[in-house]
Amino acid sequence: MPLLIKNGEIVTADSRYKADIYVEAEQITRIGTGLEIPPGTEVIDATGKLVFPGFIDPHVHVYLPFMATFAKDTHETASVAALIGGTTTYIEMCCPSRMDDTLEGYQLWRSKAEGHSACDYTFHMSVTKFDDKTADQLEQIVKDGISSFKIFLAYKNFFGVDDGEMYQTLALAKKLGVIVTAHCENAELVSRLQERLLAEGKTGPEWHEPSRPESVEAEGTGRFATFLENIGATGYVVHLSCQPALHKAIAAKARGVKLSIESVLPHFLLDKTYAERPGVEGMKHVMSPPLRDKRNQGVLWNALAAGLIDTVGTDHCPFETGQKELGRDAFTQIPNGIPGIEDRVNLLYTAGVKAGRLDIHRFVDAASTKAAKLFGLYPRKGALAEGSDADIVVFDPDCRGVISAKGQHTNNDYNGFEGMQIQGRPAVVTVRGKVQVEDGKFVGNPTRGQFLKREPQHF
Ligand code: URP
Numbered sequence: 001m002p003l004l005i006k007n008g009e010i011v012t013a014d015s016r017y018k019a020d021i022y023v024e025a026e027q028i029t030r031i032g033t034g035l036e037i038p039p040g041t042e043v044i045d046a047t048g049k050l051v052f053p054g055f056i057d058p059h060v061h062v063y064l065p066f067m068a069t070f071a072k073d074t075h076e077t078a079s080v081a082a083l084i085g086g087t088t089t090y091i092e093m094c095c096p097s098r099m100d101d102t103l104e105g106y107q108l109w110r111s112k113a114e115g116h117s118a119c120d121y122t123f124h125m126s127v128t129k130f131d132d133k134t135a136d137q138l139e140q141i142v143k144d145g146i147s148s149f150k151i152f153l154a155y156k157n158f159f160g161v162d163d164g165e166m167y168q169t170l171a172l173a174k175k176l177g178v179i180v181t182a183h184c185e186n187a188e189l190v191s192r193l194q195e196r197l198l199a200e201g202k203t204g205p206e207w208h209e210p211s212r213p214e215s216v217e218a219e220g221t222g223r224f225a226t227f228l229e230n231i232g233a234t235g236y237v238v239h240l241s242c243q244p245a246l247h248k249a250i251a252a253k254a255r256g257v258k259l260s261i262e263s264v265l266p267h268f269l270l271d272k273t274y275a276e277r278p279g280v281e282g283m284k285h286v287m288s289p290p291l292r293d294k295r296n297q298g299v300l301w302n303a304l305a306a307g308l309i310d311t312v313g314t315d316h317c318p319f320e321t322g323q324k325e326l327g328r329d330a331f332t333q334i335p336n337g338i339p340g341i342e343d344r345v346n347l348l349y350t351a352g353v354k355a356g357r358l359d360i361h362r363f364v365d366a367a368s369t370k371a372a373k374l375f376g377l378y379p380r381k382g383a384l385a386e387g388s389d390a391d392i393v394v395f396d397p398d399c400r401g402v403i404s405a406k407g408q409h410t411n412n413d414y415n416g417f418e419g420m421q422i423q424g425r426p427a428v429v430t431v432r433g434k435v436q437v438e439d440g441k442f443v444g445n446p447t448r449g450q451f452l453k454r455e456p457q458h459f
């Protein structure tokens with residue numbers, strides 16, 4: 001059935017105006033005023049509402065075997081949580097370990113999502129080793145519609161690659177027209193510092209940050225940029241958390257390295273004192289790179305507002321309290337991760353746009369459009385334009401609420417942002433023209449989500 005969203009104020013990465021949006025066969029076909037519509041059209045009145053392009057989370061973990069356990073979400077839970085929070089597309093990290101076969105890993109991750117997601121999705125393909133089979137397998141995966149890789153410079157002996165493997169991955173990516181996303185921390189330093197702290201009896205979650213200090217992330221960021229520069233590949237730093245790493249990345253951008261920067265919700269809103277809380281309360285706030293000294297938050301907000309930080313993701317990665325307790329005797333055993341897929345848009349709007357830190361167009365760009373452009377989804381996604389997929393968020397800026405684990409849709413027993421106020425939330429969310437969320441509730445088709453095939457790009 002065709003759909004009309006009328007009387008709303010359309011806000012995109014570069015425009016703001018009042019108009020109606022008409023949707024047929026999953027796509028936006030007309031935008032304007034006084035549109036003539038056929039009888040039987042479903043009509044949504046967006047008076048007083050903002051109308052945004054569907055938001056895109058470029059950094060999500062759903063299926064994730066990691067640190068002796070599994071992240072808690074399935075695509076059924078993560079995609080509904082995403083949609084309620086206004087995210088209509090997510091990019092999941094496909095993360096087989098070094099011990100796994102790359103192609104089998106890719107097929108496994110795809111099978112976990114296929115027919116189980118309420119929103120659209122794609123993957124960054126992790127390259128966690130580079131052996132005789134890797135190049136052929138990655139070419140096959142790119143032909144299947146994946147045009148971004150992921151490497152970890154951290155997590156030695158599990159996901160982490162060494163410099164030789166990074167070189168090979170970047171060289172192949174350049175040849176194939178693939179962008180490489182990277183977790184940038186020096187694995188060797190992290191592991192030595194962990195050993196030293198544990199040997200000194202420093203076992204609690206408050207020692208997680210000192211085991212991976214800012215300089216260790218800055219080193220990884222700088223090294224990744226140097227490799228990109230010398231190979232001519234295109235890269236994207238994920239979850240950049242602090243000023244020294246930002247300086248490395250900006251310096252690289254300034255000298256022409258093709259590098260984009262992502263920071264994630266926890267690093268804008270939470271600081272290391274959360275991980276210093278006693279016992280499991282601290283463990284709930286352990287992620288990598290760690291929550292940092294609060295002085296970094298203003299730096300991240302300013303860099304985001306200025307467009308130096310390109311995108312805001314979540315690094316959504318839910319481990320419940322019982323799993324966090326695996327690290328009761330040693331912070332190195334605490335499963336790393338903080339969920340946030342349901343809250344990213346609302347908290348970024350509240351703490352960014354409403355608080356006057358972030359222009360509303362930069363907000364749309366950082367939470368949707370820029371990721372679509374970087375990862376080969378634009379203008380199908382990240383835009384409100386004729387011919388774009390009808391992924392539309394009708395946002396109520398007058399809604400007020402408080403973040404709480406109670407009633408959340410993410411499969412987890414806590415929320416790292418518990419108690420934070422929100423000013424605004426999605427009222428209606430569509431995926432390719434089908435209403436999936438209404439009045440803040442999931443009302444749609446739990447299997448509507450599609451795998452998004454992406455083409456290599458000529459950077
Ligand atoms: O702590 C985190 N970030 N957990 C997920 C794995 C990763 O590094 O992205």
Ligand code: ZN
Pocket residue numbers: 183238239288289
């Ligand atoms: Zn990471």
Ligand code: ZN
Pocket residue numbers: 059060061093315
């Ligand atoms: Zn991650």
